[in-house]
Amino acid sequence: MIRLLQTAGLLLLTFxxxxxxxxxxxxxxxWQEAELGVVFHYDLHVFDGxxxxxxxNRISPVPDYNIFAPDTLDTDQWIKAAxxxxxxxxxxxxxxxxxxALYQSDVNPYCMKALKWKNGKGDLLRDFVNSCRKYGLKxxxxxxxRWNSFLGIHDFKMQGSDPFAKNRQQAYKKMCEGMVxxxxxxxxxxFMIWFDGGASDPxxxxxxILPIVERxxxxxxxxxxAQRADFRWGGSETGTVPYPCWAxxxxxxxxxxxxxxxxxxxxQLLKEGDKNGRYYMPAMADAPIRxxxxxxEWFWEPGDVAHIYPVKDLVRIYLNSVGxxxxxxxxxxxxxxxxxDPQDVDTLAALGRExxxxxxxxLAAAGGTGKMFQLRIPDGKQxxxxxxxxxxxxxxxxxxxxxxxxxxxxxxxxFSGTSVGHKMIAVFPEALTAxxxxxxxxxxxxxxxxxxxxxxQAK
Amino acid sequence: MIRLLQTAGLLLLTFxxxxxxxxxxxxxxxWQEAELGVVFHYDLHVFDGxxxxxxxNRISPVPDYNIFAPDTLDTDQWIKAAxxxxxxxxxxxxxxxxxxALYQSDVNPYCMKALKWKNGKGDLLRDFVNSCRKYGLKxxxxxxxRWNSFLGIHDFKMQGSDPFAKNRQQAYKKMCEGMVxxxxxxxxxxFMIWFDGGASDPxxxxxxILPIVERxxxxxxxxxxAQRADFRWGGSETGTVPYPCWAxxxxxxxxxxxxxxxxxxxxQLLKEGDKNGRYYMPAMADAPIRxxxxxxEWFWEPGDVAHIYPVKDLVRIYLNSVGxxxxxxxxxxxxxxxxxDPQDVDTLAALGRExxxxxxxxLAAAGGTGKMFQLRIPDGKQxxxxxxxxxxxxxxxxxxxxxxxxxxxxxxxxFSGTSVGHKMIAVFPEALTAxxxxxxxxxxxxxxxxxxxxxxQAK
Numbered sequence: 001m002i003r004l005l006q007t008a009g010l011l012l013l014t015f016x017x018x019x020x021x022x023x024x025x026x027x028x029x030x031w032q033e034a035e036l037g038v039v040f041h042y043d044l045h046v047f048d049g050x051x052x053x054x055x056x057n058r059i060s061p062v063p064d065y066n067i068f069a070p071d072t073l074d075t076d077q078w079i080k081a082a083x084x085x086x087x088x089x090x091x092x093x094x095x096x097x098x099x100x101a102l103y104q105s106d107v108n109p110y111c112m113k114a115l116k117w118k119n120g121k122g123d124l125l126r127d128f129v130n131s132c133r134k135y136g137l138k139x140x141x142x143x144x145x146r147w148n149s150f151l152g153i154h155d156f157k158m159q160g161s162d163p164f165a166k167n168r169q170q171a172y173k174k175m176c177e178g179m180v181x182x183x184x185x186x187x188x189x190x191f192m193i194w195f196d197g198g199a200s201d202p203x204x205x206x207x208x209i210l211p212i213v214e215r216x217x218x219x220x221x222x223x224x225x226a227q228r229a230d231f232r233w234g235g236s237e238t239g240t241v242p243y244p245c246w247a248x249x250x251x252x253x254x255x256x257x258x259x260x261x262x263x264x265x266x267x268q269l270l271k272e273g274d275k276n277g278r279y280y281m282p283a284m285a286d287a288p289i290r291x292x293x294x295x296x297e298w299f300w301e302p303g304d305v306a307h308i309y310p311v312k313d314l315v316r317i318y319l320n321s322v323g324x325x326x327x328x329x330x331x332x333x334x335x336x337x338x339x340x341d342p343q344d345v346d347t348l349a350a351l352g353r354e355x356x357x358x359x360x361x362x363l364a365a366a367g368g369t370g371k372m373f374q375l376r377i378p379d380g381k382q383x384x385x386x387x388x389x390x391x392x393x394x395x396x397x398x399x400x401x402x403x404x405x406x407x408x409x410x411x412x413x414x415f416s417g418t419s420v421g422h423k424m425i426a427v428f429p430e431a432l433t434a435x436x437x438x439x440x441x442x443x444x445x446x447x448x449x450x451x452x453x454x455x456x457q458a459k
Numbered sequence: 460m461i462r463l464l465q466t467a468g469l470l471l472l473t474f475x476x477x478x479x480x481x482x483x484x485x486x487x488x489x490w491q492e493a494e495l496g497v498v499f500h501y502d503l504h505v506f507d508g509x510x511x512x513x514x515x516n517r518i519s520p521v522p523d524y525n526i527f528a529p530d531t532l533d534t535d536q537w538i539k540a541a542x543x544x545x546x547x548x549x550x551x552x553x554x555x556x557x558x559x560a561l562y563q564s565d566v567n568p569y570c571m572k573a574l575k576w577k578n579g580k581g582d583l584l585r586d587f588v589n590s591c592r593k594y595g596l597k598x599x600x601x602x603x604x605r606w607n608s609f610l611g612i613h614d615f616k617m618q619g620s621d622p623f624a625k626n627r628q629q630a631y632k633k634m635c636e637g638m639v640x641x642x643x644x645x646x647x648x649x650f651m652i653w654f655d656g657g658a659s660d661p662x663x664x665x666x667x668i669l670p671i672v673e674r675x676x677x678x679x680x681x682x683x684x685a686q687r688a689d690f691r692w693g694g695s696e697t698g699t700v701p702y703p704c705w706a707x708x709x710x711x712x713x714x715x716x717x718x719x720x721x722x723x724x725x726x727q728l729l730k731e732g733d734k735n736g737r738y739y740m741p742a743m744a745d746a747p748i749r750x751x752x753x754x755x756e757w758f759w760e761p762g763d764v765a766h767i768y769p770v771k772d773l774v775r776i777y778l779n780s781v782g783x784x785x786x787x788x789x790x791x792x793x794x795x796x797x798x799x800d801p802q803d804v805d806t807l808a809a810l811g812r813e814x815x816x817x818x819x820x821x822l823a824a825a826g827g828t829g830k831m832f833q834l835r836i837p838d839g840k841q842x843x844x845x846x847x848x849x850x851x852x853x854x855x856x857x858x859x860x861x862x863x864x865x866x867x868x869x870x871x872x873x874f875s876g877t878s879v880g881h882k883m884i885a886v887f888p889e890a891l892t893a894x895x896x897x898x899x900x901x902x903x904x905x906x907x908x909x910x911x912x913x914x915x916q917a918k
Contacts, residue, residue, distance in 0.1 A: 058623075064566075066565055106573075106575060109568040110569075114573065120572050152623065152627055154623055159617075159618050159624050159627070164611065168611055171522065
């Protein structure tokens with residue numbers, strides 16, 4: 001115990017160099033509290049009947065944007081399916097790499113105003129937000145401004161280098177800023193705004209979008225540019241993060257700067273975070289639901305229902321993201337009729353059922369301040385899963401812990417961990433029989449504050 | 460007389476090398492018959508309150524296209540003003556160099572669908588065509604596709620040179636072809652379609668637009684690309700052509716090819732044509748009405764009413780274009796309220812009155828086949844203007860002629876000319892007193908066919 005206190009003291013001293021233990025903003029706390037969200041990818045090429053080739057899509061304008069005509073579009077169906085999986089927020093790709101905007105923009109003519117569909121009056125973002133509010137999910141906006149095959153933007157840069165290209169680059173920045181102004185003022189509170197691939201740096205090619213978001217949506221998660229990220233990409237599109245995955249990070253941005261340092265070792269820093277990082281920046285684990293068996297498809301394509309992950313894989317993904325202190329964002333993509341395919345819907349419902357089955361039969365729970373928390377397991381019950389949660393509003397403090405089981409008159413360590421953060425889930429491959437369980441915090445950056453230490457009945 | 464016949468025979472022989480004397484199509488005959496038309500320039504920058512700088516405009520996208528909001532737009536007012544001047548056709552710049560399209564395009568999102576104005580339902584071309592039909596003017600469409608500051612098109616070329624730029628160039632060609640398809644199918648019969656600066660060559664950067672026009676508007680004047688021009692630019696924007704100005708030309712295109720040869724000697728070939736040219740291609744003399752006193756403005760700008768040509772200049776322009784066998788196209792430009800300024804309207808009405816005054820008091824007229832046509836001038840009347848017209852459906856045949864006046868018992872040559880074509884106007888600086896006048900055709904490529912030889916009373 002003396003050794004532990006020394007260790008904690010040393011850690012506190014180390015933190016003292018940087019100042020306080022980083023704590024989340026209200027938005028970041030909500031992000032972690034949400035645990036599971038979805039992102040709907042939908043763009044013109046969903047309607048072209050062809051396989052999506054991202055690198056070609058980036059340099060090939062869609063020949064006819066009026067192919068966008070989902071006859072039976074129903075965003076209620078999308079959102080209800082997401083809710084059934086347990087998602088608490090939903091994001092729409094309002095612009096992706098074609099540059100086409102899924103709303104009524106007054107600054108980007110390449111938008112739904114241009115369509116024959118709904119006589120040019122369609123506003124998918126409006127429908128989407130309405131459905132989110134109806135089903136109690138928080139709506140978010142994804143804006144891709146790094147690529148725009150219509151206007152000739154490649155990796156933020158306008159094609160060409162002469163004064164004409166420079167003028168058009170400037171016009172593009174203004175257009176992007178105008179779109180951000182529109183989406184952050186027209187749809188009430190947004191949960192997040194996601195600039196995919198970042199929004200670069202306003203000092204170079206980037207639109208100056210952060211002040212707009214801060215002014216119009218002060219409580220909205222911002223992801224991301226060279227100035228700021230409220231969460232970080234988890235370093236893969238597998239839907240998982242490794243263990244440990246710390247909620248702190250050494251930079252105020254995710255990966256819009258210092259990419260060489262951040263990207264080394266297969267994105268290790270993004271995946272693991274930095275327990276001594278000065279910035280609170282929890283991880284996002286993202287994956288398309290159609291990522292099974294050799295496919296990895298954010299966008300609907302003909303014949304891909306066979307590549308929807310089986311539910312057991314999605315459960316594994318869930319446990320290795322939410323259970324590792326990250327927020328899981330599953331990629332969904334409606335079909336050209338404007339609906340999620342029934343196979344997606346069924347899979348999402350089954351995922352929701354599986355998650356509920358794992359965590360709807362608590363056997364015992366404890367919490368509070370201190371270093372030791374003990375549970376008594378009812379006789380005859382077997383433990384399948386354990387959950388530990390810190391009160392992250394106080395920061396991620398725990399550095400090392402053990403979970404011990406009292407079996408046959410002895411305490412035995414059944415799990416040794418490091419990171420806890422918002423949630424640490426331990427699943428026992430074989431159900432555990434124990435009279436008592438205890439959580440023993442071995443090291444922490446400050447006094448541990450345990451929100452939950454809970455044991456759940458094995459299936 | 461023997462010498463004349465020999466000359467005519469020689470000319471016929473010379474023509475024999477090339478074949479028949481070129482004759483106009485019905486559309487070309489209508490073009491010359493119309494004599495006077497107008498072209499309305501209207502584009503986004505009319506609304507920006509600034510001076511127009513064409514070279515900058517070509518490389519600077521308009522920051523906010525929603526400045527296009529003419530509160531009291533009234534195309535009836537435009538067309539009535541043109542009619543009052545005597546115009547028989549009217550053209551609208553459906554796209555100019557910004558790339559913005561003044562109608563409801565389904566292939567170019569940068570169009571009226573994008574505007575807040577009229578809730579995105581405005582169709583200026585529709586309004587324009589309706590007003591033309593109401594007032595009996597023939598509607599024409601001007602499409603500028605050589606420049607597009609929005610999409611990055613400069614002198615037909617997409618900015619950049621990599622595969623992305625090549626793909627976007629291809630997409631732009633398809634978009635232009637789509638716009639041609641739209642404007643040639645949605646508005647009934649068009650008098651002309653005018654690709655300003657040409658539409659280039661479909662074998663290089665040009666959209667392949669000629670087959671579309673030929674299929675959808677077989678009776679429409681086509682101006683112009685590397686393949687065809689139904690009339691030619693008259694080599695200046697002064698509204699005048701020199702004398703002589705032949706209706707024939709050595710190439711099937713105006714100036715989309717062979718520019719070095721065509722552009723030499725200050726555009727001499729465009730201005731004068733070629734009396735031995737194999738192609739029937741009458742001249743267009745174009746000028747902006749706001750071209751007076753150091754200005755030359757196709758587009759409305761604040762403070763330019765002082766630069767509307769005085770009526771006497773417009774009469775001079777008329778006589779030196781229509782009176783030289785060319786068709787005059789006057790450039791008009793409505794203000795940001797959507798109306799021609801009253802000073803433009805008044806000037807057009809005054810021009811119409813002046814032209815009618817010159818030609819509404821015929822003293823005598825003759826016509827038919829032959830080489831000599833004689834008029835008897837009523838006693839006490841003075842001749843101010845003479846008009847000679849060939850029946851151009853038979854081609855421009857006359858190569859040299861004299862007009863002689865019988866005064867004090869003698870025939871005296873009062874005018875020696877070469878080209879007649881659709882119309883030759885001779886204005887006598889001082890009114891002419893004569894008992895008789897005669898037209899004597901001295902040389903012609905084939906037997907002269909005189910539609911009119913007429914004398915008009917001096918003012």
